[in-house]
Amino acid sequence: MVGNDGAVTLAEVARQAGVSIATASKALNDRDDVAPATRQRVLAVAESLSFSPNPMARGLNAGKTSTVGILTGDLDGRFMIPILVGAENAFVSGQLDVFLSNARGDDIREQHHLKALLSRRVDGIIVVGSSTNPRSSLGQNLPVPVVYANAPSDDARDVSLTPDEYLGGRLAIEHLLSCGRTRIAHISGDPTFTATQRRLEGARDALADAGLTFTHEPLLAEWTEQWGRDAASTVFERTPNVNGVFAGSDQIARGVLETARTLDRRVPEDVAIVGYDNWEVLSAGSHPGLTTVDSNLEQLGTRAAQYIFEAIEGVDNAGVHRLPVTLVTRGSTAVRLG
Amino acid sequence: MVGNDGAVTLAEVARQAGVSIATASKALNDRDDVAPATRQRVLAVAESLSFSPNPMARGLNAGKTSTVGILTGDLDGRFMIPILVGAENAFVSGQLDVFLSNARGDDIREQHHLKALLSRRVDGIIVVGSSTNPRSSLGQNLPVPVVYANAPSDDARDVSLTPDEYLGGRLAIEHLLSCGRTRIAHISGDPTFTATQRRLEGARDALADAGLTFTHEPLLAEWTEQWGRDAASTVFERTPNVNGVFAGSDQIARGVLETARTLDRRVPEDVAIVGYDNWEVLSAGSHPGLTTVDSNLEQLGTRAAQYIFEAIEGVDNAGVHRLPVTLVTRGSTAVRLG
DNA sequence: CTGTTAGCGCATTCAT
DNA sequence: ATGAATGCGCTAACAG
Numbered sequence: 068m069v070g071n072d073g074a075v076t077l078a079e080v081a082r083q084a085g086v087s088i089a090t091a092s093k094a095l096n097d098r099d100d101v102a103p104a105t106r107q108r109v110l111a112v113a114e115s116l117s118f119s120p121n122p123m124a125r126g127l128n129a130g131k132t133s134t135v136g137i138l139t140g141d142l143d144g145r146f147m148i149p150i151l152v153g154a155e156n157a158f159v160s161g162q163l164d165v166f167l168s169n170a171r172g173d174d175i176r177e178q179h180h181l182k183a184l185l186s187r188r189v190d191g192i193i194v195v196g197s198s199t200n201p202r203s204s205l206g207q208n209l210p211v212p213v214v215y216a217n218a219p220s221d222d223a224r225d226v227s228l229t230p231d232e233y234l235g236g237r238l239a240i241e242h243l244l245s246c247g248r249t250r251i252a253h254i255s256g257d258p259t260f261t262a263t264q265r266r267l268e269g270a271r272d273a274l275a276d277a278g279l280t281f282t283h284e285p286l287l288a289e290w291t292e293q294w295g296r297d298a299a300s301t302v303f304e305r306t307p308n309v310n311g312v313f314a315g316s317d318q319i320a321r322g323v324l325e326t327a328r329t330l331d332r333r334v335p336e337d338v339a340i341v342g343y344d345n346w347e348v349l350s351a352g353s354h355p356g357l358t359t360v361d362s363n364l365e366q367l368g369t370r371a372a373q374y375i376f377e378a379i380e381g382v383d384n385a386g387v388h389r390l391p392v393t394l395v396t397r398g399s400t401a402v403r404l405g
Numbered sequence: 406m407v408g409n410d411g412a413v414t415l416a417e418v419a420r421q422a423g424v425s426i427a428t429a430s431k432a433l434n435d436r437d438d439v440a441p442a443t444r445q446r447v448l449a450v451a452e453s454l455s456f457s458p459n460p461m462a463r464g465l466n467a468g469k470t471s472t473v474g475i476l477t478g479d480l481d482g483r484f485m486i487p488i489l490v491g492a493e494n495a496f497v498s499g500q501l502d503v504f505l506s507n508a509r510g511d512d513i514r515e516q517h518h519l520k521a522l523l524s525r526r527v528d529g530i531i532v533v534g535s536s537t538n539p540r541s542s543l544g545q546n547l548p549v550p551v552v553y554a555n556a557p558s559d560d561a562r563d564v565s566l567t568p569d570e571y572l573g574g575r576l577a578i579e580h581l582l583s584c585g586r587t588r589i590a591h592i593s594g595d596p597t598f599t600a601t602q603r604r605l606e607g608a609r610d611a612l613a614d615a616g617l618t619f620t621h622e623p624l625l626a627e628w629t630e631q632w633g634r635d636a637a638s639t640v641f642e643r644t645p646n647v648n649g650v651f652a653g654s655d656q657i658a659r660g661v662l663e664t665a666r667t668l669d670r671r672v673p674e675d676v677a678i679v680g681y682d683n684w685e686v687l688s689a690g691s692h693p694g695l696t697t698v699d700s701n702l703e704q705l706g707t708r709a710a711q712y713i714f715e716a717i718e719g720v721d722n723a724g725v726h727r728l729p730v731t732l733v734t735r736g737s738t739a740v741r742l743g
Numbered sequence: 744c745t746g747t748t749a750g751c752g753c754a755t756t757c758a759t
Numbered sequence: 760a761t762g763a764a765t766g767c768g769c770t771a772a773c774a775g
Contacts, residue, residue: 074526074548076752087762092754102760119524123461123470124752128767132461137505143490145483145686152480155507159518164525167475167505169493180497186457187502188412210412292690318690325692328666348483348687352630352656354663414768425746430770438744462768466751 075118084112095120126188135163135375136184140218141172141197145346146364150195150216153368163190172197181205191375194218195368199229199262212378216371217364219387226378228371230362231389232262236269238394239313239341239360244273246339246400248311250282254298254323255315256290263287263315266343270313282306290315295322303330310338317342317349320357324399339400355398362392413456422450433458464526473501473713474522478556479510479535483684484702488533488554491706501528510535519543529713532556533706537567537600550716554709555702557725564716566709568700569727570600574607576732577651577679577698582611584677584738586649588620592636592661593653594628601625601653604681608651620644628653633660641668648676655680655687658695662737677738693736700730 081091086105094101094109101109112118126132137154139147155165166189168180184192191211196202196218204222205213212226219227243251253270255263267285274280283305286298295314299322302309314320320342324334332338334355342350342359350357367390374384419429424443432439432447439447450456464470475492477485493503504527506518522530529549534540534556542560543551550564557565581589591608593601605623612618621643624636633652637660640647652658658680662672670676672693680688683699705728712722 074752077754078752088753089755089763090761093761096754098754100760105760119520121465121752122525123464124767125754126461126767127459127465127752127769128754130767143486148480148486151505152507155480155505156509159514164521165505167489167493167503169490171490171494176497182457183502187460292686293692296692318686321690346686348630348656348684352659354631354634415770416768426769427747427771428745431745434770436770440744443744459768462751463770464751465753465768466770468751 074121075116077118077120080109080113080116080118083116084109131190132188133163134166134187134189135372136166136168136180136187136189136192137195138168138170138177138180138184138192139195139197140170140177140202143197146197146217147195149364150368150371153365153370154193154216154372155368156365157369157372185210190379193368193371193375194220195371198260199232199265200260212375214371214374214378216367223387224385226374226384227387228367228374229387229389230364230367230392232265232392233269233272234389235343235360235362235392236266236271236313237273238269238392239266239343240270240273242358242394242396242400243311243313243339243341244277244279246311246335248339249277249279250306250309251279251311251313252282252302252306252309253285253313253315254295254302254319255285255287256294256319258287266315282309287315290318292318292322292325295319295324296326297322299323299326300330303327303332312338312340314340314342317344317346317357317359320359320399321349321353324353324357334399335401341394341400345395350395350397353399355401358397358400359395360392361395363390366390412459413454415456415458418447418451418454418456421454422447469528470526471501472504472525472527473710474504474506474518474525474527474530475533476506476508476515476518476522476530477533477535478508478515478540480507481535484535484555485533487702488706488709491703491708492531492554492710493706494703495707495710523548528717531706531709531713532558533709536598537570538598550713552709552712552716554705561725562723564712564722565725566705566712567725567727568702568705568730570603570700570730571607571610572727573681573698573700573730574604574609574651575611576607576730577604577681578608578611580696580732580734580738581649581651581677581679582615582617584649584673586677587615587617588644588647589617589649589651590620590640590644590647591623591651591653592633592640592657593623593625594632594657596625604653620647625653628656630656630660630663633657633662634664635660637661637664638668641665641670650676650678652678652680655682655684655695655697657681658697658737659687659691662691662695672737673739679732679738683733688733688735691737693739696735696738697733698730699733701728704728 081088094106170177201221202218204220215227219229342357345359345361419426432444508515539559540556542558553565557567680695680697683697688695
């Protein structure tokens with residue numbers, strides 16, 4: 068015989084309420100017709116015993132678990148966290164609980180976790196990527212809906228959510244222009260990244276709209292502070308009269324800031340700097356604070372959760388949805404009043 | 406009638422293998438005596454159908470779910486992540502899946518999530534705190550084992566894991582001493598934090614062991630870069646001959662670094678700086694890189710997971726376990742060769 | 744060695 | 760309006 072954890076069962080509630088299991092079940096689930104008095108009695112007993120239905124038993128015949136899986140590529144990346152938080156928040160109110168799986172950027176582990184989630188019979192899966200580079204689809208034959216967050220799927224039949232990086236590039240440049248900067252340089256990260264390319268596109272278009280171009284070809288290499296320092300040296304040497312820099316990340320922006328200081332350029336008076344990501348420890352902590360583009364990842368996570376809900380209900384949102392990003396203004400671009 | 410998700414059931418495997426459900430079950434679970442040939446046949450069929458047992462059905466009569474809950478106080482804090490990763494990694498190999506709950510620093514929400522986890526019948530719970538300040542116990546009457554990670558429980562009957570911050574303070578000072586620094590200042594965060602106090606204790610003891618004291622009373626206020634900048638100004642003004650600074654966080658250390666540069670103090674030649682946390686974007690990204698104390702949080706998470714395993718098996722590890730921290734050496738304290 | 748039976752906790756017909 | 764019976768998928772006794 069298998070022991071019962073000491074957890075209260077529906078049978079016990081029924082017994083104490085003096086009704087059958089079936090009636091107790093109905094009462095607790097607002098089913099059919101149950102005499103109001105009976106329902107009250109059952110509810111009271113359930114409450115007093117702090118009864119909570121065993122989700123396994125319930126799931127067994129319902130065929131669903133009220134559970135979703137979040138499959139992350141790499142938890143180390145800071146981009147996961149806000150997305151995760153956003154998703155988690157959305158689910159709480161919906162009574163779905165979250166299984167977390169961390170594939171650590173390993174395809175084999177990802178497959179393993181995917182199987183684990185499916186065998187857990189999750190009702191849906193959110194795949195969270197650590198970059199915005201498109202990723203391979205998990206396939207169309209999965210028994211549950213899948214939503215890709217941050218890194219979109221490379222298959223248009225999937226539902227994907229990703230920040231609008233083109234818009235980010237535009238916003239950054241438009242802001243610099245509105246601050247009266249016309250000699251603008253761009254320093255960014257790995258040129259093979261979608262993020263790098265789309266931000267650059269947006270930036271170029273915004274400049275073009277104003278009849279301008281960058282002071283010289285963008286410098287693209289790494290997402291590091293060190294690269295920001297190095298590239299900034301180059302920029303200030305080649306085009307000493309530069310008065311605005313659009314950095315592809317806050318780390319790069321911090322590097323630019325330091326080099327500017329070293330070379331006695333005042334920020335923002337001599338040169339205004341815009342970063343990207345709004346990683347607050349970097350952007351809000353620096354002196355002056357960094358104006359930067361915020362990708363609103365928490366909101367993206369929430370939307371991903373909503374799409375999961377909708378998918379479960381049969382709504383089809385196939386395609387890549389690009390969510391708006393926002394410019395956060397701080398001292399590094401403080402607008403001059405005169 | 407309730408549909409079957411299309412998921413393969415044990416019955417189907419048994420049918421195709423030409424055996425009874427019971428035999429199939431035994432074969433797949435290495436039970437009793439099953440004819441080797443039969444077992445192979447069952448395994449083959451199961452494989453070809455990519456059968457995976459329904460954990461709900463399994464859990465229903467086993468009385469356990471092979472599931473653990475991680476109850477975090479505040480996912481925003483970066484300290485959560487490595488702990489979470491460490492725990493998650495440890496569980497993967499053990500076939501336990503993780504339910505993630507984020508209480509966002511709200512007691513009511515915490516209670517809500519706790520109930521949710523319990524009603525899910527998790528086999529254990531890890532409570533992860535965002536600081537190392539002791540937190541209130543969830544109580545002794547829970548039906549499952551609980552391990553507190555990072556923030557220890559205030560009840561000695563609980564199992565708690567927390568970094569050894571006293572050791573961290575010692576290591577920082579001992580390293581500065583070994584670099585030949587004897588005029589050392591301390592700038593740290595919120596004085597009401599356990600972290601602040603214990604690190605300071607360790608530091609003081611290490612200094613005392615060398616017959617020294619701080620150049621003046623430690624400056625304790627906020628865990629911010631700005632505070633690091635401000636406090637450093639004070640330090641350099643009051644004790645111009647200071648040649649070592651122990652900062653209570655990497656953010657503070659970055660602030661100190663910047664002020665040192667502004668005041669034309671060379672780092673590490675004129676003044677060596679030690680940070681705390683090894684938050685790599687700050688510590689490895691700076692120039693020079695920051696020597697800093699790493700709390701080995703990922704390992705702490707792994708240990709928490711192990712304690713959960715042990716608790717499930719009945720081992721009692723009650724008490725606060727302080728895990729060793731490590732010093733990571735970088736350019737900000739580069740030892741002079743001469 | 745294998746199959747039959749029973750039961751985990753619950754929701755759901757279908758009688759009453 | 761209520762209850763007895765059935766089954767979700769699986770594992771554990773027990774019989775054969």
